[in-house]
Amino acid sequence: MQQVADRAGVSIATVSFVVNGTKYVTPATTARVKAAMRDLKFRNNVVARALASRRTRIIALLFPTTGNRFSPTTSEFFMAAAERASERGYHLVLWPVDPAGDDLDDLVSGGLVDGVVLMEVRMDDPRVAKLSELDVPFTLIGRTRDSSGLPYVDIDFETTIEDSLDHLEELGHRQFGLVLEDLAGTPMDGYAPHLRVEATFERSIADRGLTGTVVYSESGSEGGREAARELLEAAPDVTAVLIMKDDSSAGLLVGLYAAGRRIPEDVSVLSIASSGAAGDQHYPRLSTMVAPGRELGTRAADALIEQLDGTSADLPHFLLPCVLRPAESTAAAPRSA
Incomplete structure (x- = not known):
């Protein structure tokens, strides 16, 4: 780490901040540190960092295993959330889960992830109750029947x-x-x-x-x-x-x-x-x-990471409507209608 610091012209602490994402570093300095890491073939040991900090800096996007539900809009959610997580020093993984939530215990209690984003939400979703019971930080892309006490982003x-x-x-x-x-x-x-x-x-x-x-x-x-x-x-x-x-x-x-x-x-x-x-x-x-897929994915990642980092005490409730894009399939009603 000292070699990276010397090559980038910064302190070891600054290198640590960039590697661990624990403190803001200007984009220019971050770029110098990452360039030095590449030049020196520095590899960040995620496992060692997790043992030391008791955090993996990995978040999971939970997606139901049933049916073929991965649409282009879903892909937009995922890619935007992954990009935002990376910008903030986290890794996002797509994690298929049983719709009943029976396999959430293994994911959460094993310490594999710091928090989760839950997609494809049902009105009465057992996965939400399970996550609350396990006391794991989470954010919904979607809303249950009563989401007033839950963190969520959703299409309006x-x-x-x-x-x-x-x-x-x-x-x-x-x-x-x-x-x-x-x-x-x-x-x-x-x-x-x-x-x-x-x-x-x-x-x-x-x-x-x-x-x-x-x-x-x-x-x-x-x-x-x-x-x-x-x-x-x-x-x-x-x-x-x-x-x-x-x-x-x-x-x-x-x-x-x-x-x-x-x-x-x-x-x-x-x-x-x-x-x-x-x-x-x-x-x-x-x-x-x-659908506002990219914005929802970005906001969901931000909402979860702010919980994990303790940077916001507010419960996120974001509703974003779809925007009309007229094309060739809509026109004036026939005169006989």
Whole structure:
């Protein structure tokens, strides 16, 4: 360590601060220290540091093992959180966990991580209760039924749905459909985003004097086709559809086309909590309520690290709405609507 300090022209204490992330060091000085470490092939011994400090400086992003739930938006959460953790001297690992939380004991009691970020939260999530019981620092990307006493960052699904309906109602639409993933009977039953979206949709549709129908889609393109069939059967006059299921969006479009409905001339389609890149994979390009994935990941990492470092006594409660990106799949309602 002395050789690194001499080469960088700083004190041993400064090198220690950079290595351990225990005190702020200016970016310029940090860059000099890291360059000296590379030149001298200095390798930081994480295990030795953990033994000395009783901290690993590793945080885990907990993700459910059930189903194929790693979407492009999830990837944005993860990458942003990992980058932010690295900037603040921590390592972030993706850790699959059982939806019931039965394997959390091994992760936490073994001292492998200093804290966790929990994703894919359900309204009544046993993992949250387990983490509280284990007394491990954690932050949620999501909200339970009552999150008033929990640290969380989340998409503001309520505002997102209101903004979606505003956009489509301004285009003259009055007959709406909502397509959600069918999670009934699965370990992810009670998934909070779906329940919040559905409740807000039904309440707002009633308040606005509009007509709305909710259908549930199985996975993949075939699930989207079947959802289109069910929706048109239940609501043949529908002119606007909100879908919150990326892997079924293409099937929904195909199902509507197969039924003789043109997009957007006959039916407008708006993708919810997705990304512009995902919307651009379809024809026509989907108008999208773009999820704030990177900002949520960054804020989640900050919220957890501030707990660990003791730099904030405030309980973080951040809600960020999706932002409308109009494209080719939404247009004025047909005159006959």
